[in-house]
Amino acid sequence: MKKFFFVLLMGLFFVAFAAQWPSQLRFVSGPSGGTWFALGGTLAGIWSQAVISTTSGTGGGTANILTISRSQADLGFTTLSGFTAAIKGLDPFKEPVKGTMLLANIYRQYAYFIMRKDYATKNGIKTLGDVIKKKLPIRFATLTPGTTSEFVTRVLFEKGYGVSWSDIKSWGGRVEFASYTDGANLLCDNHLDMFAFQISRVASVVMDIESRIDVVILPVDDEALQKLAQYLGTTKFYIEPGVYKSVTEPVSTVGDYVCIVARESLPEDLVYKLAEALWNNKEQIAKAFVDVAELNPSEAISEGVPAHPGAVKFWSEKNQK
Template sequence: MKKFIIFCLALFCMLTASMAAADSPSQLRFMAGPPGGNWFALGGALADLWSHDTIPTTSITGGAVANIINADKGKGDLGFSNTSMVAVAQKGAGAPFETPVDNATILANLYTQYTYFIARKDFVEKHDIKSLDDLVARKIPTRFATLKTGTGSEFIVNGIFKSGFGLDYREALKEWGGSVEYASYSGGADLIADNHLDVFAFSVGKVASIVMQIESQTDIVILGMEQETLDKVGAVYGTVTFTVDPGIYKSVTDTPIKVVGDYTCIVVRNDLDEKVVYDLCKTMYENQETLSKAVVDMKELNPAIAIPAAPIKSHSGAMKYWAEVAAK
């Protein structure tokens, strides 16, 4: 009996240690974004920073949808996504989140996210296009591309067409005589510059180098949207209206352009140790200036809005840290 008790105690200790190791891993897997975008650059910078100051972290490629699913299932520890998408996932409010995710929560809202519909200027002038609404209403044949399925860009682009215009862009654009492609940021930029695309749509930060890159290669127009359409999208996805103001890009010279707005966030598995998450937030915020050199939008990181409003769920370690900093 004594040996049996000792065996049970040893087994209990092993199980406890195993559970602790699962909650407090020796290394983290940070799921970034596709090559060429802000998420890819910032993911590497964050992984390097956390590896040096907090815990060894490996940056791997990912996408906004996949990062939520993988955090929920424990296949990754944390990664980039969009706050509105996390809200949809936590509610299980629609494909690909048919049932609520329980283990994916928010570590922080980082910076604003803009959805751009970049059109070649010669295409816009040829058809006298006034906005994305105009293009859709007139069913103009368009060679169109966005990022691949599973990315935040494709998710919200699909949502814009679906909730804003009541159509499936993958079918509608082809029916109008156009085409649909999926490309990386850099691949799409090259395609539109080489006149293989008419419109390239994606989500990225307020000041985006990829937009500037496209502008340097060809003349473009950023297609805006009518407020009624923006409101329809917001009612379903919780997005807001942002404006692209003159002076940011050379293609926007006088009138602000209304686009779908959201936030880039970091989603984290909820069963990750509270102190680990607290320390990740602390290291990130205390090195905000360094991170802004990788992606200038990190200057927008603000403790007062780092935690989104209920009912969106955030990690307890993140809530603790951001509340402490905001109170100072």
């Protein structure tokens, strides 16, 4: 009889605890038609089957953090650098953002500084720092303001090298903003000398550029990488040989992550289950989104940003196995 009442009591406890879960979660991803939008739909489907009903909608890296902090969504994509800026209240955030926590870093982002080989040879350019030291009148482009690529590239120049967009213009250079496709075309048509952006380890846009012109991918100088890491929480990655024909030895660059952030007030056990479902379905997701194969417990949580207790518990357990 005592055993019966104990089981009954435990059952009532778990029912009451589970009742704290919301009836549905809202996931904010990226612009319609993009990779984040498609991946967000896939994750929502997996979580709906394995954990809790989840819907997925459009969003953006900066906007998602704010949307979640205001409890207008529960989960969303951003980048670790963007999340760090939000936590610290750095540009483009006007004050520190609260109420949003890290669930997982899911795959790496690499900064590519792609220069026409003829321009690099003519001007003796070996690293990104050479462009600044020589104060070259360079025709340069990155992605549009508001994107992570423009944000990280601009802050790297400002904090890592002490140079602003206006400084480049004062040398007789030009700073433009373009999409991946337009920037690639401008570089290949000799309307640009260098094009910079953030993207995953294997990027079709880089391969497309290499198929049309000879380029070099410039390494970022260590001192600049260290300064950016102190300010924005980034790290150093290497673009390794074997992926791009222009890379014959490791190229050091800015390392970042695409990550999932969650509403702080979500129950710990719910976030644990979300992380568990993400991990258990990694191989299935990676069949459609190859970069997700990089997800691993040792990199899932980063120091310096608040991580949800449920996520910390799950990834810590996986790290111990």
